[in-house]
Amino acid sequence: xxxxxxxxxxxxxxxxxxxxxxxxxxxxxxxxxxxxxxxxxxxxxxxxxxxxxxxxxxxxxxxxxxxxxxxxxxxxxxxxxxxxxxxxxxxxxxxxxxxxxxxxxxxxxxxxxxx
Amino acid sequence: xxxxxxxxxxxxxxxxxxxxxxxxxxxxxxxxxxxxxxxxxxxxxxxxxxxxxxxxxxxxxxxxxxxxxxxxxxxxxxxxxxxxxxxxxxxxxxxxxxxxxxxxxxxxxx
Numbered sequence: 001x002x003x004x005x006x007x008x009x010x011x012x013x014x015x016x017x018x019x020x021x022x023x024x025x026x027x028x029x030x031x032x033x034x035x036x037x038x039x040x041x042x043x044x045x046x047x048x049x050x051x052x053x054x055x056x057x058x059x060x061x062x063x064x065x066x067x068x069x070x071x072x073x074x075x076x077x078x079x080x081x082x083x084x085x086x087x088x089x090x091x092x093x094x095x096x097x098x099x100x101x102x103x104x105x106x107x108x109x110x111x112x113x114x115x
Numbered sequence: 116x117x118x119x120x121x122x123x124x125x126x127x128x129x130x131x132x133x134x135x136x137x138x139x140x141x142x143x144x145x146x147x148x149x150x151x152x153x154x155x156x157x158x159x160x161x162x163x164x165x166x167x168x169x170x171x172x173x174x175x176x177x178x179x180x181x182x183x184x185x186x187x188x189x190x191x192x193x194x195x196x197x198x199x200x201x202x203x204x205x206x207x208x209x210x211x212x213x214x215x216x217x218x219x220x221x222x223x224x225x
Contacts, residue, residue, distance in 0.1 A: 004158070033211075033212070033213075035213075040217070040218075041217055041218070042119075042204050042206075042215030042216050042217045042218050043159070043204075043213070043215050044215075045212040045213065045214070048211050048212065055211055056210055056211040056212055058212060090158055090159065092159075101147045101164070101166045101208065103147075103149050103161040103164050103208075104161070104213065105161075106151075106158035106159040106160070107158050108156070108157050108158040109158050
């Protein structure tokens with residue numbers, strides 16, 4: 001049983017460009033959250049998608065946007081990349097009706113480097 | 116807003132030593148509390164959790180007790196192994212999101 005799958009694993013982009021990261025949740029999971037983990041820091045919550053809508057958002061600018069598809073997979077889009085956007089981007093999923101107490105299943109992340 | 120403060124690392128121990136990593140939280144309401152572990156090059160794995168005061172979470176020899184009076188959730192293990200070397204994150208939950216501490220790097224030497 002595959003867990004959370006993220007692609008690509010590594011990515012290098014130039015300042016000002018746009019990037020799209022992808023996530024397939026664990027089988028049976030319907031909720032997807034995205035986190036940004038800067039080097040040496042804990043993950044920071046970006047947003048969560050449920051039923052194809054953004055349910056909750058963290059303290060990130062509008063340059064960060066997302067989407068959830070009918071099959072529950074999700075994309076994270078970042079526009080006008082800044083050097084400070086360089087980080088590990090983690091996707092996490094959870095099953096239906098479990099709520100926050102479940103704890104999430106995390107993917108291995110996409111390492112984004114902005115040069 | 117919510118915040119989590121955990122012991123600064125790095126922590127270096129010899130195999131079979133006792134481990135404590137301190138974690139305190141501030142939150143409105145009554146969050147659930149978690150410990151996650153991150154091995155090099157990997158994502159986060161849920162290690163243990165506690166959903167209400169005085170609950171004890173345990174897994175793979177690790178334990179942590181939800182202490183509401185001290186707003187703490189310290190991680191302990193009686194005898195660490197080399198394979199426990201990783202970064203450990205304490206986290207609290209509210210409003211569909213997890214709030215993480217900065218992480219503590221643990222290195223266990225043989």
